[in-house]
Structures are given as C-alpha cells and as structure tokens.
Amino acid sequence: MKGDIIVLEEHHRKVAREIVPEILEKIRAKSERYIITVAGESGSGKSETGKAIAEELEKEGICAVLLGQDDYFVLPPKSNDVKRREDPSWLGPHIEVRFDLLEGNLKEAITGADEIIKPLIDYNKNSVEDQRVDLKGIKVVIAEGTYTSLLKNVDTKVFIARNRLDTLEHRKKRNRGDEVGDPFIENILKTEHKIIAGHKQLADFVITKEYNVVEVE
Numbered sequence: 001m002k003g004d005i006i007v008l009e010e011h012h013r014k015v016a017r018e019i020v021p022e023i024l025e026k027i028r029a030k031s032e033r034y035i036i037t038v039a040g041e042s043g044s045g046k047s048e049t050g051k052a053i054a055e056e057l058e059k060e061g062i063c064a065v066l067l068g069q070d071d072y073f074v075l076p077p078k079s080n081d082v083k084r085r086e087d088p089s090w091l092g093p094h095i096e097v098r099f100d101l102l103e104g105n106l107k108e109a110i111t112g113a114d115e116i117i118k119p120l121i122d123y124n125k126n127s128v129e130d131q132r133v134d135l136k137g138i139k140v141v142i143a144e145g146t147y148t149s150l151l152k153n154v155d156t157k158v159f160i161a162r163n164r165l166d167t168l169e170h171r172k173k174r175n176r177g178d179e180v181g182d183p184f185i186e187n188i189l190k191t192e193h194k195i196i197a198g199h200k201q202l203a204d205f206v207i208t209k210e211y212n213v214v215e216v217e
Helices: 010-029 046-059 077-086 099-110 168-174 183-202
Strands: 034-040 064-068 115-122 127-134 140-144 156-160 205-207 213-215
Touching (some): 010 034, 010 156, 010 205, 010 213, 046 064, 046 140, 077 183, 099 115, 099 140
Parallel strands (some): 034 140, 064 140, 156 205
Antiparallel strands (some): 115 127, 205 213
C-alpha cells in the first residue's frame, strides 16, 4: 500500500533467519512458484516479517515478491472506515476484502504467469489503482495480511500470535490516522481477534509475542 513505511528491526530479521532454512529445500524442490503467507492481527508485524523473509531468501539466491492484503480491500482506508461505522456487518475476509482476486493472483503466479495485475491502494489519496507486478525470475510469492491463513494453494503458513495489546506500540509508530485510542477501532480489533483466533492452528510456523519461532508439527 502506498504510504506505508516498512521498517525492519532485528526481531523481524531473526525470525526470518529461523524460518527460511527450514523451507529452503522445499522451495528449491518445487517446480512451480512457492507460496508463503504471513498472518496476524493489526500491527503484529506482518509486512515487516514478510519483507524480512524475502530478504533472507534473496541471500540464498531466491527472488521473492511481497503481496499485501491491504491492497485488496474493496474500499480504500478512509472510505472503508466510514462504511464500517455505517454498517456493522462490513467486516471480515469475504466482505470487505477482494479475497477472490488475491486467490486469483496467487493462482496466476503458481501456474507460471510472467506478470499479474493487482490493486494498489494509496493511503494518503484514499484511492485504488492497478499495479502491474513483474514475476519474471520470481520463485516465491509472499502474501501478508490479517486473513491470509485462509488462502488456498499455500505451501507454508506463518502466523504471528500478537494481539492488539501486544501491538499497541507498533500501531502508535505506524500512525495511521487517529486509529490508536479510537474506541470504535479498538472494538474492530477485538472482533478481528475473535475471527482469526483459530487461524494459529492452520500455521506451519507460529511467531510468539516474544518473537520466538515455533514450528508446528
């Protein structure tokens, strides 16, 4: 999403260094593109962790591209916030997110497309445009976002087990509008927590709130 600044810290790089060696052989053995998802609650560090994994893969000579679920929202951020306040049912992966389009882009990548056309949200302009993503030479696609554990055709799923209280400082640093401390947004985050609480069970790797990596057997 335009307007987002991704700042990697040592704990993001640390978990990437732990996860990548565990999946390298699988990535190299797969003839098609390899799909990784990074899921978790708002502010948990999904974008940062996804980027750190991509950079760690690059050290191994494997090119990766990062897709953010935030770009697949039906409405841009400010419009989406208005819609949520008007309509309490406007929340969740198959309501406010173009999940079918994200699934479609991943399928295109898996089947060998040289490029995909995806939405790109501009946070500051509150707009959506098309973005052409070149996939030539790309071996791994990383999809990060709150609900990405639900995506199909995924080879490795990562889940960050940090709730809205654990992510408070990160959300303050990110400073998206006036969302921190807004009672309405806090209620949204509580609801999102309930929606994805069980998604941890779908993961191959769980990142704890202390940034330890637990591989799920």
